[in-house]
Every structure is written in C-alpha cells, then in structure tokens.
Amino acid sequence: MTCDEFERVLPELGSGHSIEQEEHLKSCSACSDLVADLNAISQQARTLRGSEEPSPWVWNSIEVALRQEGLIRQPHPEHPLLHPPRLSWKLRWLVPAAAACLVVFGVLLHQRGIGPHVAIQQSPPAGVETADLQPNRAEVMAGDDLQLLNTVASRMPSMRAAYEANLRAVNAYIRDAEQSANSDPNDEVAQQYLRNAYEQKAMVYEMALDRSLP
Amino acid sequence: MHRKQRVATLAVVMILVVAVFGAAETTRKEMHFKVGRRASISIINQYGPVSVKPGPGKRVMVTAILYSGKVEIDQSKRGNRVSIVSHLLDGADASTGRVDYEVLVPADASVTLHSTTGPLHVEKLHGDVVLEGSTAMVDVRDMSDAHVHVKTLNGSVSLTNVSDGYVEITSVSGDVALNAVNATSVHVNSSSGKIHYDGDFGDEGQYSLTSHSGDIEAIAPSYASIEVVARSVQGRVENDFPLEPEHTSFVTRAGSAFAGTVGKAASSVRLLSFSGKIHLKKREQ
Numbered sequence: 093m094t095c096d097e098f099e100r101v102l103p104e105l106g107s108g109h110s111i112e113q114e115e116h117l118k119s120c121s122a123c124s125d126l127v128a129d130l131n132a133i134s135q136q137a138r139t140l141r142g143s144e145e146p147s148p149w150v151w152n153s154i155e156v157a158l159r160q161e162g163l164i165r166q167p168h169p170e171h172p173l174l175h176p177p178r179l180s181w182k183l184r185w186l187v188p189a190a191a192a193c194l195v196v197f198g199v200l201l202h203q204r205g206i207g208p209h210v211a212i213q214q215s216p217p218a219g220v221e222t223a224d225l226q227p228n229r230a231e232v233m234a235g236d237d238l239q240l241l242n243t244v245a246s247r248m249p250s251m252r253a254a255y256e257a258n259l260r261a262v263n264a265y266i267r268d269a270e271q272s273a274n275s276d277p278n279d280e281v282a283q284q285y286l287r288n289a290y291e292q293k294a295m296v297y298e299m300a301l302d303r304s305l306p
Numbered sequence: 307m308h309r310k311q312r313v314a315t316l317a318v319v320m321i322l323v324v325a326v327f328g329a330a331e332t333t334r335k336e337m338h339f340k341v342g343r344r345a346s347i348s349i350i351n352q353y354g355p356v357s358v359k360p361g362p363g364k365r366v367m368v369t370a371i372l373y374s375g376k377v378e379i380d381q382s383k384r385g386n387r388v389s390i391v392s393h394l395l396d397g398a399d400a401s402t403g404r405v406d407y408e409v410l411v412p413a414d415a416s417v418t419l420h421s422t423t424g425p426l427h428v429e430k431l432h433g434d435v436v437l438e439g440s441t442a443m444v445d446v447r448d449m450s451d452a453h454v455h456v457k458t459l460n461g462s463v464s465l466t467n468v469s470d471g472y473v474e475i476t477s478v479s480g481d482v483a484l485n486a487v488n489a490t491s492v493h494v495n496s497s498s499g500k501i502h503y504d505g506d507f508g509d510e511g512q513y514s515l516t517s518h519s520g521d522i523e524a525i526a527p528s529y530a531s532i533e534v535v536a537r538s539v540q541g542r543v544e545n546d547f548p549l550e551p552e553h554t555s556f557v558t559r560a561g562s563a564f565a566g567t568v569g570k571a572a573s574s575v576r577l578l579s580f581s582g583k584i585h586l587k588k589r590e591q
Contacts, residue, residue: 254460258460261478265518299440
C-alpha cells in the first residue's frame with residue numbers, strides 16, 4: 093500500500109485498521125505520525141464543552157439556505173444537517189467554510205441580479221398554473237429572524253426586545269439597499285449599502301448565537 | 307425630642323445593617339498571570355463593566371467583584387493566552403450575575419472583551435482590541451498603533467485620541483462618536499445610530515462612515531487634506547468646505563451628493579447614508 097492509497101482511505105478509517113494498513117503504518121513514519129496527530133485532535137475535540145457545539149439552529153439555517161439556493165433538493169427524513177457528529181472529523185472544517193461561502197454567494201447573487209428572487213419573477217409558460225412553492229426571500233428571512241428571537245428569548249428573555257428592534261432596523265436597511273442596488277446595479281455606492289446592510293445582519297446573528305450569552 | 311433622636315439613631319443603624327449585609331453579598335477576587343510579549347487576554351462577562359488599562363511589567367492583574375453566589379469566575383492561562391469567563395449559575399440574572407472587572411495588562415497585549423450590558427472601557431494600549439457588547443456602552447481612548455474592532459447592537463461607541471491603527475466599528479442603533487481619531491483605516495457601519503467625527507482626518511488614511519438612517523456629522527479644520535465623497539439617497543447633504551472638483555464616476559447632485567478635494571487630498575473620506583442627513587462641517591477657529 094502506498095501513502096497515496098492510505099490517505100485515500102484515511103477519512104473512512106475507524107478505530108481499527110486492516111492488516112495491509114497496519115503494515116503500511118509500521119513501515120511509514122509519515123503516515124503513522126499523521127494518524128497519531130489526527131487521533132490526538134479527535135480526542136481533544138471530544139473534551140470540548142458541549143456548549144461550544146453550534147446550536148441546532150445553525151445547522152437548520154444552513155440547510156434552509158442550501159435548499160433555497162437549490163444546492164440540495166429533497167428534504168431528508170432524518171434531517172442530516174441536524175446531526176453534525178455524523179460528519180467525519182476530516183470534513184468538519186467544511187461547515188464554517190460552507191456558511192461563509194453562502195454569505196458571500198448570497199451577496200454576489202444580489203450584486204449580479206441573478207438571485208432566486210429573479211427566477212420567481214419570471215412568467216410561467218402559457219397555460220401552466222403555478223403555485224408559489226418556493227417561499228420568497230423576505231418570508232424565509234422573517235422565519236429565520238423569528239427563530240433567532242426565540243433562541244435569544246430562551247437564553248436571555250430581557251434581550252429579546254432589543255434584538256427584535258435591531259433586526260427590524262437591519263431588515264429595513266437591507267430592503268432599502270436591495271432596492272437601491274436593483275435600480276442601478278452599476279452603482280458602486282448602492283453595492284456598498286448592500287454589503288454594509290448584510291454585514292450588520294450577520295453581526296446581529298453572530299451576537300445572538302455568541303457563547304457570551306448564557 | 308428624645309423620641310426623634312431614637313428614631314434617627316434607629317434609622318442610621320438600619321442603614322448600616324443593610325449596607326453591611328449588602329456588602330457581604332459581594333466578593334472580591336484577584337487573579338495574577340505572568341505573560342510574555344503580545345499576550346492575548348479574553349474576558350467574557352455577561353453583566354457588568356470591564357475596564358482595561360496598561361499595567362507594569364509583563365503581568366495581567368484582574369480584580370473582580372462578584373455580586374452574588376450565582377456567578378463564578380472560570381480562569382485559564384495557556385501559553386501566552388489568558389481567558390476569564392463569568393460563569394453564570396442557574397437563576398442568575400442581570401443583578402445577581404453581575405461582575406465588575408478592573409484589569410491591568412501589558413500595553414502591547416491583545417484584548418478581547420465580550421459583554422451584554424457592559425460598559426466596556428479600554429485605554430492606552432497598542433495591541434489588537436476586540437470589543438463586543440449588545441447593549442454595552444463602549445469607550446476606547448488614548449490608543450496608538452492599535453487595531454480597534456467594536457461591535458454593538460444599540461450600545462453607544464466612543465473613541466477618543468486614537469492614532470496610527472485600524473478602526474472598525476459596526477453598530478446597529480448605537481451612536482458612534484470619534485474624537486481625534488486618525489488612523490490608517492477607519493470604517494464605521496451603522497444602521498440607525500448617529501455617527502459623529504471630530505478630527506483632522508490625518509494623512510493617508512481611509513475613512514468610511516456609513517449609515518442607513520442615522521445622521522452623519524464630520525467636523526474638520528480648514529487645513530484638512532481630504533478627498534471626499536458624500537451621498538444620501540433620501541437625506542439632506544451639506545458641506546462647509548470649498549471643494550476642488552475632480553474627475554470621478556461619483557455622481558454629484560446639489561443637496562444630496564457632493565465630491566471633491568480639500569488641500570492635497572491626502573486622506574480619503576466617504577460619507578454615505580441612505581436616509582440620514584450628512585454634514586461636513588468646518589471647525590470654527
């Protein structure tokens with residue numbers, strides 16, 4: 093077995109190794125060091141406090157966003173994104189990266205004017221009756237906001253009103269910025285309004301889910 | 307008369323008893339950590355003020371006052387990193403979970419403070435400073451060569467005498483006041499909070515003050531050296547400076563947008579609001 097072959101099967105390795113893999117580990121110090129390091133990381137990860145695990149809301153929001161962008165289609169009966177431990181440790185870093193990509197992707201879609209909301213505005217083919225199966229962006233955001241407020245209320249009831257007022261302010265900013273950017277997509281200032289508005293919304297969400305809350 | 311005296315004496319005694327019992331509820335705790343150069347100090351405190359100042363030597367000295375037994379302090383030091391967390395126990399609220407911190411750190415330390423209610427105060431440091439508070443009032447002063455990052459929901463933000471660093475402030479509805487802030491980059495992003503700048507914009511800096519509905523007021527001396535653009539989609543825009551026109555794609559419109567240069571245009575200034583008023587004021591001598 094070569095190092096390349098070993099690394100290919102590495103993500104699927106559990107606690108036990110096949111004879112062939114064992115032999116390779118004995119003969120290859122680089123791979124055995126790698127496995128030792130990964131095991132150490134894995135053990136350290138288990139000792140992390142439960143509170144540092146992202147809330148289920150985070151996984152849920154990522155799934156909603158992925159579905160909205162059409163990157164996943166069928167709702168999974170077991171709601172796989174609600175079970176992050178199933179991801180192998182090698183793939184866990186993908187979760188925050190995916191969340192960051194989604195934010196950037198959303199802003200880019202707005203900037204280019206090809207977001208899902210544009211598709212909704214397209215007329216259906218003649219003779220075909222359509223129902224608005226895909227909830228529009230504003231509704232999804234309102235649902236997410238409500239979920240966020242419930243999360244805040246459950247952890248710190250006195251802060252709910254403050255978060256609600258600030259979410260309203262930020263949503264108003266986003267609405268105005270979107271309108272401005274859509275009316276003149278080449279206006280660099282309008283794009284900055286939009287970026288700033290989304291930055292504010294991201295901050296509100298980040299603060300609400302921050303571990304500084306009890 | 308005697309009766310009045312007795313009542314007064316009794317009242318004083320009662321006040322003293324209440325004060326003694328009240329004082330007994332608070333606990334003072336001191337923690338000391340030896341650190342190296344450019345140490346990192348993080349404090350998470352849901353309820354109560356945190357004040358950070360430079361101290362002597364390479365030591366972090368933390369004085370904490372706990373207001374009840376419903377909060378305890380978790381502390382750790384790993385390498386050059388010190389972490390302090392106010393750990394709320396069941397039933398803790400804003401008064402029983404309150405902890406007041408006074409912290410002395412090496413001036414080159416990086417400091418991260420998180421608090422819901424604050425207030426947060428940092429002064430005379432030149433490391434990275436990250437301050438986050440929901441409703442916390444944030445006050446930063448006398449900083450040099452520092453990166454200052456502030457995030458609040460509706461807590462007001464005040465920066466005074468900050469030079470040669472990077473400043474980034476995001477606040478949804480808190481007012482932001484910058485006095486004598488001359489940095490390489492100053493970025494303020496507000497939604498409904500007002501933004502007030504009073505300084506000379508230094509030289510070779512990039513200043514971006516942006517709001518949705520909050521008013522923006524920038525006051526600068528007549529000798530300021532700036533290239534400025536300002537625009538409000540729905541608000542009124544005013545300018546006291548005689549601007550030299552320049553070739554730019556920025557569309558100017560009387561009363562709602564202007565652009566131009568003052569002096570040698572050393573620093574770049576962008577004042578942008580959606581519906582707030584913008585006023586670039588010349589400081590009266």
